[in-house]
Amino acid sequence: MINKERLLNLFLDLVKIDSPSLKEKDVAAFLIKLMEEKGYEVKVDKAGDACGGNTGNVFVRIPATCEGDPIAFSAHMDCVQPCIGVVPVVENGIVRSAGETVLGSDDKAGIAMIIEALTHLKEESIPHPEIFFMFSICEESGMHGAKNMDTALLPAKNVVVLDSGGKVGTLVVAAPAKAGINMTFAGKSAHAGIAPEDGVSAIQIAAEAVSNMNLLRIDECTTANLGRIEGGSVTNIVTDRATLTAEARSTNEESLNSQLKHMEKCCADAVEKVGGEYKFEYEISYPVLKVDESSPILHKVENCCKNIGITSSRIPTGGGSDANILYGKGYSVLTLGIGMTKVHTVDEYIEVSSLTDCANLVAEIMKG
Structure with missing residues (x-):
């Protein structure tokens, strides 16, 4: 016993x-x-x-x-x-x-x-x-x-x-496999009160990207979540850099790859609409x-x-x-x-x- x-x-x-x-x-x-x-x-x-x-x-x-x-x-x-x-x-x-x-x-x-x-x-x-x-x-x-x-x-x-x-x-x-994701958005700083039209807000790029992302429960085997957003300092400067940390998980590798492509496309579409640049990087933490x-x-x-x-x-x-x-x-x-x-x-x-x-x-x- x-x-x-x-x-x-x-x-x-x-x-x-x-x-x-x-x-x-x-x-x-x-x-x-x-x-x-x-x-x-x-x-x-x-x-x-x-x-x-x-x-x-x-x-x-x-x-x-x-x-x-x-x-x-x-x-x-x-x-x-x-x-x-x-x-x-x-x-x-x-x-x-x-x-x-x-x-x-x-x-x-x-x-x-x-x-x-x-x-x-x-x-x-x-x-x-x-x-x-x-x-x-x-x-x-x-x-x-x-x-x-x-x-x-x-x-x-x-x-x-x-x-x-x-x-x-x-x-x-x-x-599931898990992908750790880092999204970096680069805009252009400017004085927010005097010449805001000369700037490109990295926060605005990020917001545009996120607003179009499918997140949380994607399907029966796939999830995605945003864990952290950072960027900006004072209100009188147009923010020139913002970062998002996220993850995606799936028990189906095809679904995981599809979700990663979707999230990156949202970043690319946001840059096309607002301006600026983006970098989308991920690492498969485990299979x-x-x-x-x-x-x-x-x-x-x-x-x-x-x-x-x-x-x-x-x-x-x-x-x-x-x-x-x-x-x-x-x-x-x-x-x-x-x-x-x-x-x-x-x-x-x-x-x-x-x-x-x-x-x-x-x-x-x-x-x-």
Whole structure:
């Protein structure tokens, strides 16, 4: 049986360790010590050096005790702000923070579940194939740990990622690609009271472009949003520069490309109407994730759910995670819903039963 008290205590210990993105060294040290004391091989890559962090991703190798294909499990060590000085509160079977910070179940619940599942297998002498853990950095700030990981330290082809909301049994089979967009509009400055006709307002160009853009929900698989606008200073000068920061997401690459072309055309049309110049730049932050219907890891996990009486459901999600990056690197990936709720807010919580149910599921997946 999964040891509920041990699992809960591990989770509480983890959330009390400060680990904002780029500063996961203390939680990494905790996990390294814990796993080495259990006798496992632990390695840390140089992903932190590539993104300015104070540690790299932590990898653990667990030798096989029976025949079978290797399998990996992944969860991230960092949390969104505010996450300094988390005080967890357990009441009526629910864990939440005291209210001043996030809880950190995203994603320390995933870490605790993975470790407890393995501990259970070892205690009960349950056979398992070779297992790998990847505890990543900087997922919340752009999946920089996964992007810069040493893939040689994760040789298993199949990876189960514990990093989604939804009740235990939720299986994420699609997640969007995301494009980060920067639009810069250049006008011409002039005195707004004496010779405004000599100027071209960059703010006016931007406004014209935005007024014609299709935004927010575009279709069932595509979204776009403007996050920030900057430009101008004083009211007596025609603004000569304005910038817009935006994003577009889609689980369909064709739809994403179409939305990007549409947004750029709105910029070009605005310049043609108002004057001035524009620059439209974007970067694909992470690729589309699509789990194939025939995916062996999908069917394995669904069968494991059945074995322990959990109802499984396949869902798409609108957010990206390390799973997108791993998928883009050629891994066969499946993300599990672990029961965390209201993540990225100070109202975040998780039920103790979700911790134990998901740890039980992970243990079932680990079995040979």
